[in-house]
Amino acid sequence: MASSPRNTLRALCTIVTIFLLLAGLAALIVWLIYRPHKPQFTVAGAAIYDLNTTCPPFISTSMQFTLVTRNPNRRVSIMYDKLTAYVSYRNQALTPSLALPPLYHATKSTVALSPVLGGAGVPVSVEVSNGLVMDEAYGVVALSVVLLGRLRWKAGAIKTLRYGVYVKCDVWVGLKKGFVGQVPLLGSPKCKVDI
Numbered sequence: 001m002a003s004s005p006r007n008t009l010r011a012l013c014t015i016v017t018i019f020l021l022l023a024g025l026a027a028l029i030v031w032l033i034y035r036p037h038k039p040q041f042t043v044a045g046a047a048i049y050d051l052n053t054t055c056p057p058f059i060s061t062s063m064q065f066t067l068v069t070r071n072p073n074r075r076v077s078i079m080y081d082k083l084t085a086y087v088s089y090r091n092q093a094l095t096p097s098l099a100l101p102p103l104y105h106a107t108k109s110t111v112a113l114s115p116v117l118g119g120a121g122v123p124v125s126v127e128v129s130n131g132l133v134m135d136e137a138y139g140v141v142a143l144s145v146v147l148l149g150r151l152r153w154k155a156g157a158i159k160t161l162r163y164g165v166y167v168k169c170d171v172w173v174g175l176k177k178g179f180v181g182q183v184p185l186l187g188s189p190k191c192k193v194d195i
Contacts, residue, residue, distance in 0.1 A: 036153040036160075039078055039105065040070045041191035043145060043169045047182045050118065051175070053132050057125065061094050062118035063087055065145045067169065067191075069113065071105045076155045078105040081162060083149035085115050089142070092128045095119055097148075117145075136177045140186060145169040151195070166194040 045066035052060040065087070071078050083100040086093050095117040105111055135141040147167040153160045169191035174184040 036076045036078075036155075037072045038193045038195055039151075039165075040072060041147070041167050041169060041193060042068050043171050043185065043191070044068045044112070045114075045182065046171065046173050046185055048173070048175055049116075049180055051132070051136070053129050053136075057123050057129060058121045059094055059124050059129065059132070060118070060120040061087070061122065062116065063095065063143075064114055064116045065169075065171075067113045067145065067147070068110060069105065070110045071107060073107055073153075075107060076153045077107050079103070079152045079154055079159075080105065080165070081150045081152070083147055085113075085117060085145065085147050087117050088144045088146055089124075090128050090131055091144075092124055094122060094124065094128075094143075096122060100147075100149075136175055139174055139176050140172055141175045142170065142172050145171065145191075163195050168192045 043065055047064045049062040049064070050060060051063075080103040083103065084097040085100055086097045087095045096119040098115055098117055100113065100115060103111065103113075132141065145168075147165070149165050150162040151165045152162050170187075170189070172186040174186050
């Protein structure tokens with residue numbers, strides 16, 4: 001007796017359903033094993049070589065921040081592409097964006113970055129210029145170090161698609177007018193990382 005088209009369709013639907021359930025279960029197991037965690041960033045040091053606010057609305061700066069990044073993943077490495085960094089004050093850039101070289105971050109490792117950020121004649125608002133002058137007179141300046149770029153996670157031979165990464169490190173530095181060199185970090189919580 002030949003099987004009816006209805007029985008054949010039912011068997012085909014059952015096979016497809018079982019296949020999709022098994023594929024979903026396999027994807028869930030792989031995700032649980034290799035689940036990537038965000039990298040962690042902190043600011044470990046700061047140096048101010050130039051902060052000239054005498055020609056508003058332009059500011060010339062030269063700053064160096066040591067950023068320490070940690071990959072908390074045991075099985076997944078991180079590859080950063082097209083990283084750029086800049087310093088901002090009151091949400092306005094004080095330095096032009098600086099392109100950083102690509103970075104490979106192995107599993108459970110820590111990497112330090114120390115870019116020198118700066119430029120001559122960066123336009124800023126009058127409020128930013130006046131705020132910097134007042135904060136320097138007080139001896140405490142709140143700055144933000146910002147990293148933008150793309151990252152990929154890599155587990156063995158498997159690489160993910162590129163994801164945008166935004167890192168913002170809010171730091172308080174002790175800075176008096178005319179001082180040049182290493183400045184104390186008065187507050188440096190962990191940086192905010194968005195992917």
